[in-house]
Amino acid sequence: xxxxxxxxxxxxxxxxxxxxxxxxxxxxxxxxxxxxxxxxxxxxxxxxxxxxxxxxxxxxxxxxxxxxxxxxxxxxxxxxxxxxxxxxxxxxxxxxxxxxxxxxxxxxxxxxxxxxxxxxxxxxxxxxxxxxxxxxxxxxxxxxxxxxxxxxxxxxxxxxxxxxxxxxxxxxxxxxxxxxxxxxxxxxxxxxxxxxxxxxxxxxxxxxxxxxxxxxxxxxxxxxxxxxxxxxxxxxxxxxxxxxxxxxxxxxxxxxxxxxxxxxxxxxxxxxxxxxxxxxxxxxxxxxxxxxxxxxxxxxxxxxxxxxxxxxxxxxxxx
Amino acid sequence: xxxxxxxxxxxxxxxxxxxxxxxxxxxxxxxxxxxxxxxxxxxxxxxxxxxxxxxxxxxxxxxxxxxxxxxxxxxxxxxxxxxxxxxxxxxxxxxxxxxxxxxxxxxxxxxxxxxxxxxxxxxxxxxxxxxxxxxxxxxxxxxxxxxxxxxxxxxxxxxxxxxxxxxxxxxxxxxxxxxxxxxxxxxxxxxxxxxxxxxxxxxxxxxxxxxxxxxxxxxxxxxxxxxxxxxxxxxxxxxxxxxxxxxxxxxxxxxxxxxxxxxxxxxxxxxxxxxxxxxxxxxxxxxxxxxxxxxxxxxxxxxxxxxxxxxxxxxxxxxxxxxxxxxxxxxxxxxxxxxxxxxxxxxxxxxxxxxxxxxxxxxxxxxxxxxxxxxxxxxxxxxxxxxxx
Numbered sequence: 001x002x003x004x005x006x007x008x009x010x011x012x013x014x015x016x017x018x019x020x021x022x023x024x025x026x027x028x029x030x031x032x033x034x035x036x037x038x039x040x041x042x043x044x045x046x047x048x049x050x051x052x053x054x055x056x057x058x059x060x061x062x063x064x065x066x067x068x069x070x071x072x073x074x075x076x077x078x079x080x081x082x083x084x085x086x087x088x089x090x091x092x093x094x095x096x097x098x099x100x101x102x103x104x105x106x107x108x109x110x111x112x113x114x115x116x117x118x119x120x121x122x123x124x125x126x127x128x129x130x131x132x133x134x135x136x137x138x139x140x141x142x143x144x145x146x147x148x149x150x151x152x153x154x155x156x157x158x159x160x161x162x163x164x165x166x167x168x169x170x171x172x173x174x175x176x177x178x179x180x181x182x183x184x185x186x187x188x189x190x191x192x193x194x195x196x197x198x199x200x201x202x203x204x205x206x207x208x209x210x211x212x213x214x215x216x217x218x219x220x221x222x223x224x225x226x227x228x229x230x231x232x233x234x235x236x237x238x239x240x241x242x243x244x245x246x247x248x249x250x251x252x253x254x255x256x257x258x259x260x261x262x263x264x265x266x267x268x269x270x271x272x273x274x275x276x277x278x279x280x281x282x283x284x285x286x287x288x289x290x291x292x293x294x295x296x297x298x299x300x301x302x303x304x305x306x307x308x309x310x311x312x313x314x315x316x317x318x319x
Numbered sequence: 320x321x322x323x324x325x326x327x328x329x330x331x332x333x334x335x336x337x338x339x340x341x342x343x344x345x346x347x348x349x350x351x352x353x354x355x356x357x358x359x360x361x362x363x364x365x366x367x368x369x370x371x372x373x374x375x376x377x378x379x380x381x382x383x384x385x386x387x388x389x390x391x392x393x394x395x396x397x398x399x400x401x402x403x404x405x406x407x408x409x410x411x412x413x414x415x416x417x418x419x420x421x422x423x424x425x426x427x428x429x430x431x432x433x434x435x436x437x438x439x440x441x442x443x444x445x446x447x448x449x450x451x452x453x454x455x456x457x458x459x460x461x462x463x464x465x466x467x468x469x470x471x472x473x474x475x476x477x478x479x480x481x482x483x484x485x486x487x488x489x490x491x492x493x494x495x496x497x498x499x500x501x502x503x504x505x506x507x508x509x510x511x512x513x514x515x516x517x518x519x520x521x522x523x524x525x526x527x528x529x530x531x532x533x534x535x536x537x538x539x540x541x542x543x544x545x546x547x548x549x550x551x552x553x554x555x556x557x558x559x560x561x562x563x564x565x566x567x568x569x570x571x572x573x574x575x576x577x578x579x580x581x582x583x584x585x586x587x588x589x590x591x592x593x594x595x596x597x598x599x600x601x602x603x604x605x606x607x608x609x610x611x612x613x614x615x616x617x618x619x620x621x622x623x624x625x626x627x628x629x630x631x632x633x634x635x636x637x638x639x640x641x642x643x644x645x646x647x648x649x650x651x652x653x654x655x656x657x658x659x660x661x662x663x664x665x666x667x668x669x670x671x672x673x674x675x676x677x678x679x680x681x682x683x684x685x686x687x688x689x690x691x692x693x694x695x696x697x698x699x700x701x702x703x704x705x706x707x708x
Contacts, residue, residue, distance in 0.1 A: 063656070
């Protein structure tokens, strides 16, 4: 089966001629597989936070590269969608580039780096800084979907624990953290409870991003390809990061601000600049940082490269 | 260069180009053809087909060429291709009794009806490097066995050696094959506990090295019971694949495939319901995957522990451990994904580590201050840390 590129206005990254591979279906997966994935996704949305087993397929990227998220995206993407792919918050990390190019080649849909413009956002390890709306679907790539895995390695056991809402071990683990360290020593993949029922892994996003999941207007779906699980948070669902009354949940904060755009409210990457160990902090969300630069915000290091206000140039300097 | 994690589009394109040139190697030497790999690297092709779950020697050979000879990468290529193929129908169960054998042996009997047939085996070769193979300038001929030598009689059933024992009740039955209810791990998620059909599919697709090691561990005592395992029968040969098209209603042959089948027996002490007898383990692979077929049979037998009411004390008996970690495409993906950028998580860990270190410094300073001011034992007791806050 072959497809032709649909007529879209030429956005950045849009293939200008039919790049769709001959012999492959729209978005790679065959329609039966997409239907199977969609059914699992619907079940996941109906039972927020519950891990639905699905018959994960081999994809042309390795397990661990986001095959769960890729299968979700492939199953729900339509020709009218505008796709954004990020990894570690950035649109130009190697894996994001590779996944975006995969969907360009197999669907021909428009892609964008602009969070607001996108209808479908596939992400690894971050939630965009900009507030998501009901017009967004956020697809997460998940390595280990089971939040209880580090306490109980057996799937047969953890499924029972979820069924009985037997979450004592998780609370004991968090308590032991406080007993040993004075605070909960989990900084990413911080467990959440969905709609007062299932404890769920938010995927390895920094806990900084956890509050964005709560009561979010966008549909959030999670795919774990190797572990064959799909789960979801429907729009406007309560997402509670686990804590104790006397040790409330807190997020990371920095003494520094972004060296490029000066933001003091975004998640910052630390970049080592030279052999002396000098470092700078920049927004992990490259689209957010770019927009702030375009809006005229500046940071400590933005002036010296004001002619090219690109996050990339800093990384090149780092080379 | 790895620092080009951002702005990586060009880096990826360059890496692919570099890879293609490394794959080709020095162009002073002729390029390998897919047919050469298929004909002369056949055991590698067989492994790729078995673990790729796709019987297609040409595509497997192509995958090996593309992967520069890395089996797991080739298996991955074949699986990613297979996943896009439509499913027309299920074949009827292979009748491996009607096999055109190229090899058939039993270690349990000196001779048997149908005879022992060594076939093209490495078993009794001396592992001495044959330097004459390095010289490809002179054309050598290696005569293949004639049809009479192979004594192939197409429609004749080759008796199974274990069936003779089964007639005496000394070996358990092989179970009733029911084609309509066979599971499919490529179409359904694996759920535990898994039934034996699912388990055997998983073991056939599993990494050869992993299954070999698991089987080996049962031989070294990491199992519950059962005597020494015996290779009841190992056979390699061509079998017909038959389907029943709906509009015809009778089976037609759509082609032959080469398979290797292994049946292992070991003494089972019996239970309240079952008398002592030989219990079976079964393994099958595409092509000449004899090492793996035997290993699968050992692991299959070990994993039957629940059904046979044996205690579970060893890794090879642990269904979840074996089945969840046996697939090399899953394993290699997750192990190798560690090289993907993780700097957001790493940043979070740095933050935690700095806090832990600062807490540690503070409590160390407190402790040292306390020790210095502890002039009398009474004071030490009063200043001891209270609780864990």
